[in-house]
Amino acid sequence: MLNIGDFAKHGRVSVRMLRHYDAIGLIRPARxxxxxxxxxxxxxxxxxxxxxIALKELGFTLHQVRAVLDEEVDPAExxxxxxxxxxxxxxAMAADADRLARVEARLRTIESEGTMSAxxxxxxxLPSVRAAELAGVAASYEPQxxxxxxxPLFEELCGRLAAAGVAAAGPSVARYEDxxxxxxxxxxRVAVPVAAGTGPDTGEEHGFEVVDLPAVEAAATVVHRxxxxxxxxxxxxxxxxxxxxxxxSAGYARELYLECPEDLADWVTELQEPVVRD
Numbered sequence: 001m002l003n004i005g006d007f008a009k010h011g012r013v014s015v016r017m018l019r020h021y022d023a024i025g026l027i028r029p030a031r032x033x034x035x036x037x038x039x040x041x042x043x044x045x046x047x048x049x050x051x052x053i054a055l056k057e058l059g060f061t062l063h064q065v066r067a068v069l070d071e072e073v074d075p076a077e078x079x080x081x082x083x084x085x086x087x088x089x090x091x092a093m094a095a096d097a098d099r100l101a102r103v104e105a106r107l108r109t110i111e112s113e114g115t116m117s118a119x120x121x122x123x124x125x126l127p128s129v130r131a132a133e134l135a136g137v138a139a140s141y142e143p144q145x146x147x148x149x150x151x152p153l154f155e156e157l158c159g160r161l162a163a164a165g166v167a168a169a170g171p172s173v174a175r176y177e178d179x180x181x182x183x184x185x186x187x188x189r190v191a192v193p194v195a196a197g198t199g200p201d202t203g204e205e206h207g208f209e210v211v212d213l214p215a216v217e218a219a220a221t222v223v224h225r226x227x228x229x230x231x232x233x234x235x236x237x238x239x240x241x242x243x244x245x246x247x248x249s250a251g252y253a254r255e256l257y258l259e260c261p262e263d264l265a266d267w268v269t270e271l272q273e274p275v276v277r278d
Contacts, residue, residue: 001031007041011049026052026066051078058085098144101229120223121241126216126254126272130198131173131191132161132208140184141176141252143229150174153190157208161192164206169193172260173213176252186252219254219272220247227264228255231271238273250274 008015021027022039027048029039048069055065068081134157138145154172161168170193179185191213203210220242224234235253242249253273260267 001040002043004029004039004041007045007049010043011046011053013049013053021052024062024066026062026069054082058082058089060085121238122221123218123245123247123275124221126219128215129170129173129191129193129213130196131193131211131213132157132166132198132203133189133191133211134160134208135187135189137179138186138188141186146186146188147229150188150190153188157190157192160206160208161194164202164208166194166198166202169195172257174255174257175213216254216272216274218247218275220245220275221270221272223258224269224271225267227267228269229264231269234271238271242273242275246278247275248278250276 002010004015004018008018011018018027018039018041022029027041027045030042030045031040032038033040051069052065055068056062060068068078134153136149136153138149154174173191173193175189175191177187177189179187191211194210198210200210220238222234222238222241224231238253239249241247251274253271256270256272258268258270
């Protein structure tokens, strides 16, 4: 038998917690001295304590913990429950981390407001380009919806180009348009420029489309340096320039990926927003 202090030490819990668990019927002492009231536990009860703590740490209430343990769930089933709950917590933590990153990016944008001059923006014509293209749909234009779609699209397109033996003839492009469904969803088109002689048959054979990206007569452009997760300030600089210069946006901005090293902080991307005179 272990007295309550020794049992608490071996279980890495407090004596106060054990008393509380006794009071609510979660872990009863193996024996209580009738004269002194001292609680004594068996070492085998550490197994139940381990389950209580694990379930509690994974977010189960003590009422739920008692229900699980009183049903005498076998170890394999308990491990499955714990793994499922662990996966749920991991997903929640990842979502919170993404949310925090977006908040930090927004704060950095606020802190840098006004630091990019209108002189950094150039209005120019974008020529038509023959490209291999794949398309996908994102739930919205927000970064957390765009990222999980655009990355795999580019990976898939590059793999299909390699299988077709088609080499890139310039920097990759991403462009966006409304799906027309009225739910805020966005059609993403990722494109890799290819030689002018590349025909549609090549794309049909290998699962991509060969298209001529339409020319844009006037686009307000700015070079963004760094991860696209940090591009909000550059996009908003375009918006200020367009308003102050008497233009009106004519659609979503294209993204021309000029340099894409492994470190996202070293990326160089030209943002190209079609404009017309207001």
